[in-house]
Amino acid sequence: MPKKVIFEDPAGEGPAITLERFEIPDDVPDTELRHRKVPEPDPHYVDLGMLYRFAQLEHARVSGAEGLVPLHVAVRGHMGTGKDHDIEQFAAAMGLPYFRIPLTGEVRDVTLIGSTRLHGDGKGGTESRWEDGDITRALRGPSLLNLSELNAAGAETLFALHGLLDRYSSLDLPTGETVRLRPDVRIFGTMNPTDLRDYAGTQTLNKAFADRWVIWEKNFPGGEQVEAMLTRRYPRLKEEYVTAIARLAVEVNASFEAQDSGVRVETPLSLRSVLDRLPTGLVVHSDRPDPLRQAWEEYVLPHVDLFDRDHYETVWNAVVRKGPAVKPF
Numbered sequence: 117m118p119k120k121v122i123f124e125d126p127a128g129e130g131p132a133i134t135l136e137r138f139e140i141p142d143d144v145p146d147t148e149l150r151h152r153k154v155p156e157p158d159p160h161y162v163d164l165g166m167l168y169r170f171a172q173l174e175h176a177r178v179s180g181a182e183g184l185v186p187l188h189v190a191v192r193g194h195m196g197t198g199k200d201h202d203i204e205q206f207a208a209a210m211g212l213p214y215f216r217i218p219l220t221g222e223v224r225d226v227t228l229i230g231s232t233r234l235h236g237d238g239k240g241g242t243e244s245r246w247e248d249g250d251i252t253r254a255l256r257g258p259s260l261l262n263l264s265e266l267n268a269a270g271a272e273t274l275f276a277l278h279g280l281l282d283r284y285s286s287l288d289l290p291t292g293e294t295v296r297l298r299p300d301v302r303i304f305g306t307m308n309p310t311d312l313r314d315y316a317g318t319q320t321l322n323k324a325f326a327d328r329w330v331i332w333e334k335n336f337p338g339g340e341q342v343e344a345m346l347t348r349r350y351p352r353l354k355e356e357y358v359t360a361i362a363r364l365a366v367e368v369n370a371s372f373e374a375q376d377s378g379v380r381v382e383t384p385l386s387l388r389s390v391l392d393r394l395p396t397g398l399v400v401h402s403d404r405p406d407p408l409r410q411a412w413e414e415y416v417l418p419h420v421d422l423f424d425r426d427h428y429e430t431v432w433n434a435v436v437r438k439g440p441a442v443k444p445f
């Protein structure tokens with residue numbers, strides 16, 4: 117009996133979705149590796165809605181409804197909004213080996229698709245042999261491929277992937293072999309929005325390539341969502357701190373999205389700042405008179421460009437001014 121997994125709608129509106137977890141057969145290449153690459157569920161993960169949407173799409177796909185072709189989701193959002201984490205947690209829930217493959221500009225076709233290499237033939241001569249690249253290797257068995265930084269990919273990489281992503285659903289290797297998309301392979305992608313701000317090395321996605329994805333936006337989390345993530349991960353963190361950090365995050369990120377370049381901040385407050393760095397600063401400085409201020413100065417401000425510090429301070433003064441006068445934990 118295949119194991120089941122249930123996805124609840126965090127908004128409380130849609131029905132719970134039950135899906136069958138994938139199995140890893142013994143007769144695929146890299147069976148051991150695939151077992152090891154199924155991610156652990158993160159006990160601190162809070163579904164802000166994306167995991168449930170993935171489950172809805174998956175449900176439609178396995179329902180066998182007539183005419184549907186496999187769709188691939190690209191999650192678009194600013195740095196540190198949790199895109200990769202959502203995709204990884206979907207792999208964990210579904211029991212799929214997770215292959216995260218960054219497509220940054222320097223990555224060449226040969227790394228992703230493969231290349232022909234020379235090997236000793238054991239008789240003093242050499243012979244050439246095809247070696248799979250990262251994507252090809254992942255496609256040979258059950259896998260969830262996360263092609264991250266889609267909009268940093270070079271043209272030749274995009275071109276190599278076109279056929280895989282449309283209804284042809286296959287990758288043609290230079291050897292003449294055709295690697296078909298298995299029913300137990302899922303392809304996802306992530307990218308940063310390029311309309312609002314510059315991300316080094318990224319560009320607007322090539323139209324033909326973009327058309328091969330369903331693009332879903334990952335917005336900055338709202339105040340209640342930040343609070344939920346903080347309390348899930350740090351159950352002993354005092355409420356005053358939870359509220360203050362959540363407000364800082366919301367206000368900084370609202371300012372990041374503001375139109376008026378005179379007042380807006382140029383660096384968003386990422387979930388890594390909020391969930392990893394600030395709480396660490398609070399532990400380090402828990403005995404100081406104003407631990408939040410101290411943590412802010414040492415664990416957040418250094419990530420902000422010098423010219424942007426004033427804007428960050430404006431938000432700090434508007435939202436907190438003075439941190440809570442109690443110990444954080």
Ligand SMILES: Nc1ncnc2c1ncn2[C@@H]1O[C@H](COP(=O)(O)OP(=O)(O)OP(=O)(O)O)[C@@H](O)[C@H]1O
Binds near residue numbers: 197306308388
């Ligand atoms: N839904 C969530 N619940 C709990 N923690 C989360 C959640 N989403 C993200 N995080 C935390 O935030 C961190 C950043 O998330 P992630 O790396 O997925 O961001 P990203 O959007 O891929 O960023 P980038 O664009 O910079 O690659 C993760 O390491 C994780 O600890």
Ligand SMILES: [Mg+2]
Binds near residue numbers: 264
């Ligand atoms: Mg990422």
